[in-house]
Amino acid sequence: MKDRSDPAKGRRGVPAAVVLLAPGVILLASDVVRRWRHIHTFDRIHALGYAATVAASLVVWALLLHAASPRRGVVRQVAAGVFVAFFTLAAGVQGAYHGLYNLYCSHDSQIHSASIPWSVVCTLPLSRVGVILHLGVAFGLALLLVHLGRRWVEPRFVTWVVSTSLAPLALAGMTQVPVSYRLWQSSMPDFIYVHGMTSVVKEHLGIINDSPDRRVQRRSPEAVPKLTASPARPRNVLLILQESLRFDVTCVDPDPACTLATPFSNSAAPDRLPLLQMRAHDSTTAISISNLWSGVSPTERFETLHRVPLVWDYAHAAGWDTAYWTSQHTEFGNMRLYLQDIPVSHRATGPQLDARADLDYGAYDRLLTDRVVEEFGELQEPFLAVVHYSNVHYPYHFDPEHAPFQPSEMNKSAEKNESFRNYYKNVVYLSDMAVGRLIDHVRSTEAGKRTVIVYTADHGESFREHWQLGHTSSLYDEEIRVPTWVDAPAGTLAPEEEASLRDARDDFVWHLDLATTLLDLVGVWDDPALAPFRARMPGLPVTRPGRNLGPMPLTNCTWVWECEFRNWGMMQGPMKIEAREWDGEFHCFDVLKDPDEVHNLGEEACAPLPDVARALFHDMPIVTPPGRTAVDWGK
DSSP: OOOTTOTHHHHTHHHHHHHHHHHHHHHHHHHHHHHHHHHTTOOHHHHHHHHHHHHHHHHHHHHHHHHTOOSSOHHHHHHHHHHHHHHIIIIIIHHHHHHHHSSOOOHHHHTTOSOHHHHHTTTOOTTSHHHHHHHHHHHHHHHHHHHHHHHHTOOOHHHHHHHHHHHHHHHHHHHHSOOOOSTTOOSOHHHHHHHHHHHHHHHHHTSOOSOOSOOOOOOOOOOOOOOOOOOSSOOEEEEEEESSOOGGGSOOSOOTTOOSSOHHHHHHOTTOEEOTEEEOSOSOHHHHHHHHHHOSOTTSOHHHHTTSOOHHHHHHHTTOEEEEEEOSOTTGGGHHHHHTTOOOSEEEOHHHHOTTOBTTTBSOHHHHHHHHHHHGGGOOSSEEEEEEOOTTSTTOOOOGGGOOSSSOOOOOSGGGHHHHHHHHHHHHHHHHHHHHHHHHHHHHSTGGGGEEEEEEESOOOEESTTSOEESSSOOSHHHHBOOOEEEOOTTSSOHHHHHHHHHGGGSEEEHHHHHHHHHHHHTOTTOGGGHHHHTTOOOOOTTSSOOOOSOEEEESOOSSSOOSSOEEEEEETTEEEEEETTOSSOEEEETTTOTTOOOOOOGGGGTTHHHHHHHHHOOOOOOOOTTSOOOOTTO
16 A cells, blocks of 8 residues: 555546446446336436436445555455445446346346345356357456456545445445346346345345245256157247136127127137136246146146246247247246247346336236337247237226227226226226237238237136135136137148037137147157157147046146135036135035036035045145134134
């Protein structure tokens, strides 16, 4: 360190200041380059918040680098190590994360993490070139800054003692500063990163409880051997997946005079083949997509559900092009991790469509259709593509300019139930505009003339039919009966496939059947190499004769997504049992004779389903739900 009388000290004052401010300036400049179009939309309060974190970031990094700048001493080496590690993570991880998801790793990205070490790198795919490049550049810059600090700063002892003392306090202060981490993200990326990591540590220490239930973690899929696709006819496959869509607001059967909430898809696919008794096994998005895309039962263990390949893996192994476009915000409940490693040539998620996508209902569905229309022609035939809409998820994306169902009101009170249901139907109507436009575009292209479209929803939505609102809370049909149909241009289905689909019109079929149907449409279902994977799939392709006649599990509680409160059920044909954790027995319904499920037939009428369910789900705890009168089950 130089003493006070060093004549070179004054000459080095400006370069030293430049070096000390450089880390914060680099972070600011990189953020502006990435997000200029987003940053310039900040309103006054978000702009002020952003400016405050810019100033704080400059100070924190200057203190850290100043503490690391002496040319001798053990403490300076420790400070340098902290600076290099922290800068590499804050700059490298956030840069790589933004490159993948168009937003920064935050509390939402981290809170459901089961691993602190993986949280440090935001569970990024570390083998990808882009991720390695971001981390490598950040690491190189950190080393260069330390070198420049030791070349140009040469702090006096007193000022070095001050910076070394203040640096830990500054880092501790970063963990306590509130940041804008959702929608606007109007804070510096380093502050957002520290805030997210602080949430992880607090969660693991039990200080906070923001993640009370298990959420999906990063998959480690088994390798799929090379498959040979032999579809019955040359074709592409497009799965359109809607969100929270009730069967009874949808024109599933072609109807030229459709007065329900889906007139646009109804008009765009007039020759579709309906499946009128399709049911999800749950009313939770994460569980539904696991069922639809893996084909394995939701009752499998954690290891199985996170190791089985998904439909993209199988199609890719068969040499097909693959794509996944969604307006869903995949930060919600760790969904990004479930899909992070799928092999696709084209991908978009809610934040990539709109940096301020809502965490619950995502980006606007019209933006999703815009993206797919833009990129659809880039797919190489044959291809398997999934387009996953999201705006029908509560709190719903509503447009008063497209709201034909009246009276309509966003009001969940019991006396406003019908107005609230109309509000929901208007939301469906708006989303269906985007779906109809997508189908029209697909059918207008040459590839679209060879594309089989499969349409379904992840689950339904309840409106107090059995006192509940929304979804995930029960397995009644308002939550699990889903609109489903197949639209196939002439020549894309073999006669026997079309006949099987027509015969299945009124058959009881399931999402697990739809998963295997997708594999059959791709043409890999009969490949001997698929046999070990097929053995774990209880579904049967609807494109072939034969239906599942045995019991099918229903549950909102799995190792993919642990439920807030437990509910289970089972169906065999039209006979259904269901129970929630406060029930002392299963309720039994015949959904054909009693579609509203109001007449409980008693467990004996559904035998042996109750015994099968108890063996699968174990004993019911009989817990009184919040806000309800306690029941003495001993009476």
